[in-house]
Amino acid sequence: MTLNVLYLAHDLADAAIRRRVLTLKAxxxxxxxxGFKRGANVLADEHDVTTTVLGRTADARFAQRIGAVVGARMTLRRRLAAIRRPDVIIARNLETLALAGQAASLFGGDIPVVYECLDIHRLLLDEGVKGRLMRQAQRYFGSRASLLITSSPAFVENFFKPRSGLDMPVLLLENKVLALKPELVSTFPAPRPPKADRPWRIGWFGAIRCRKSLDILTEFAARMDGKVEIVLRGRPAHSEFDDFHATVNTAPHVEFHGAYRNPEDLAAIYQDVHFTWAIDFFEEGLNSSWLLPNRLYEGGLHGAVPIALSGTETGRFVGNRDIGVTIDSAMPETLAALFDGMTEARYDDLASRLAGVERNQWVTGPAECRALVARLAALRPSVSSPADVPAVSTVQS
Incomplete structure (x- = not known):
């Protein structure tokens, strides 16, 4: 019997929402x-996925988002009236977790709720009144959940175990590339150093929200005077920049090519660069130190050598596998020294080490998709213990 999932999305413009929906379907x-809209709906072309808009929210406007959630709660019965009764409800992030229990009660209170949290918002870590209220809200709404899905072991060790107050099983799902046709990613791309007199290219792809990274990379590119180019693709969080497009357009040796489709465009965009910028300072010392970003897996799969920061979970991931470059400080002068010493031989060695990693480190294939759905199906009250359900993913650090 088909498992019917109601997915409550915090941002219908987030490519990760589409990836999770495609994973569940597969x-x-x-x-x-x-879910809530902040931009173009990434599911608009998925004709067999019914999408209901619960309201509009905006980046970096937390009070507005609370208002949108309150508004959605008041109209939830009407908005979900035409939806078939789900077997499981997945709530992505705290704002939709606040709706999940009410949604379950509308269909029947025995529907299991899954809390999917792939970033720890800085307010959840605040030591003041706001932070305490946020954690209380998470505990209150999370008391209805049967399973927590998160993407990095550091989130569990640094927040969920010691500080969240949540008590439920945890499923670690890494931000791997969805590969429904494994034959398309079975061959690792060969090392591709630049041709003579051509620059090294560093790709920063995905959610572009780190102002400090942009400042570092633009200054570094200017300092290298054409020996290195920075290539940006994805969705900028304009609330985090004074004027993103003006900064990029006036920066020498920096390119921005806009949005792309994930996973359809990944091979082309990553094989256009030599290195992946896998460093993030958006919530420095907190979420940024604990996450394992999408670009780490995307670049790893397609042969773009990761550049990571020592002392972070990404740095440990790269260092433990000896598959990229880890630096102690991401300063323009540090990067300049790194690339002044970058030779074709060194790059070939780095790329070859990356090529030695098993493909399943980077990809979620059909078997993993089926295992995830089986794990969710086991949450239903009519289903016995999930002990015999195969694990979806094992995260190493």
């Missing part, structure tokens, strides 16, 4: 999505 589930 695992055999039927998926209905209800």
């Amino acid at each position: 695992g055999g589930a039927g998926v209905t999505v209800a």
